[in-house]
Amino acid sequence: MSQGGASYGGSHGVGSGAAKAAAPAAPQTREQQLLAQIKGNPAALMQMSDQDAADTVAAIEKLPIATDGTQRDCFVQRYINLIGWDTRKPEVLADAAYERARKQAGEDSMYHADKATNAKMGKQFNQQLMTGNQMYASEGVHGAGTYWVNNDAGNSGGYGKYQVKAFLNSKAKPITTWELRQDYAQLRRKKPKLFAALRNAKRGDYGGDAETMYPVLAAARGKNVILNVGLSPTRNTKRSRGQYVVTLDRSTLTMSSKTITNADGYTPNW
Numbered sequence: 001m002s003q004g005g006a007s008y009g010g011s012h013g014v015g016s017g018a019a020k021a022a023a024p025a026a027p028q029t030r031e032q033q034l035l036a037q038i039k040g041n042p043a044a045l046m047q048m049s050d051q052d053a054a055d056t057v058a059a060i061e062k063l064p065i066a067t068d069g070t071q072r073d074c075f076v077q078r079y080i081n082l083i084g085w086d087t088r089k090p091e092v093l094a095d096a097a098y099e100r101a102r103k104q105a106g107e108d109s110m111y112h113a114d115k116a117t118n119a120k121m122g123k124q125f126n127q128q129l130m131t132g133n134q135m136y137a138s139e140g141v142h143g144a145g146t147y148w149v150n151n152d153a154g155n156s157g158g159y160g161k162y163q164v165k166a167f168l169n170s171k172a173k174p175i176t177t178w179e180l181r182q183d184y185a186q187l188r189r190k191k192p193k194l195f196a197a198l199r200n201a202k203r204g205d206y207g208g209d210a211e212t213m214y215p216v217l218a219a220a221r222g223k224n225v226i227l228n229v230g231l232s233p234t235r236n237t238k239r240s241r242g243q244y245v246v247t248l249d250r251s252t253l254t255m256s257s258k259t260i261t262n263a264d265g266y267t268p269n270w
């Protein structure tokens with residue numbers, strides 16, 4: 001009834017004789033304008049002026065995140081949330097279907113294991129990775145994201161008992177740490193303010209500069225997977241046994257719904 005009354009009053013000029021104009025939207029602050037450029041567009045940060053880019057990093061650091069343990073209190077988590085990669089989900093298949101798809105794709109399984117103090121927590125970690133509404137940005141020396149060990153369940157099992165497996169699908173766009181080191185050096189020369197802002201942005205316990213910068217540099221190129229190649233000067237994305245892989249976007253993954261709860265340093269590939 002109230003909607004009808006409002007409609008008649010507006011269309012026929014009852015009362016004041018004219019419809020009231022909608023109140024103008026409040027103007028955006030400079031921070032909001034900067035953040036709007038990055039939302040859904042990770043390339044934008046490198047296209048800004050040095051000062052604007054540095055100010056955008058400061059604005060990202062102020063963004064809220066979940067405080068229930070499903071997200072990590074770090075810059076990269078906020079950045080991945082802002083560009084919209086956090087809500088993308090993997091393809092999850094029953095184990096037999098997974099193995100058929102993996103062999104057809106010609107891929108090795110990669111393994112991810114979480115440290116957890118109990119089975120309930122371990123199950124929650126695995127379920128969030130497979131089906132959670134948002135990804136958790138793990139920490140590490142090759143860039144914050146989700147960490148995997150290629151074709152070596154035992155190497156992965158050294159990090160925790162609660163293990164899952166996946167392979168990279170056609171949505172994966174890998175880049176090597178050697179390439180990212182070149183981008184890192186170039187950023188330092190060309191955008192010193194942005195470089196300093198990223199270097200000082202809040203990060204994890206042991207990742208250092210690479211943990212914060214590599215995901216941002218990769219995303220700016222449209223890349224969503226980081227391959228650790230050590231000091232080797234290569235762009236080769238063919239993966240070897242035991243190689244560390246960081247995924248920044250879960251849609252790059254085809255995962256098995258099977259999980260194990262007893263992984264260790266001697267776990268065979270499964």
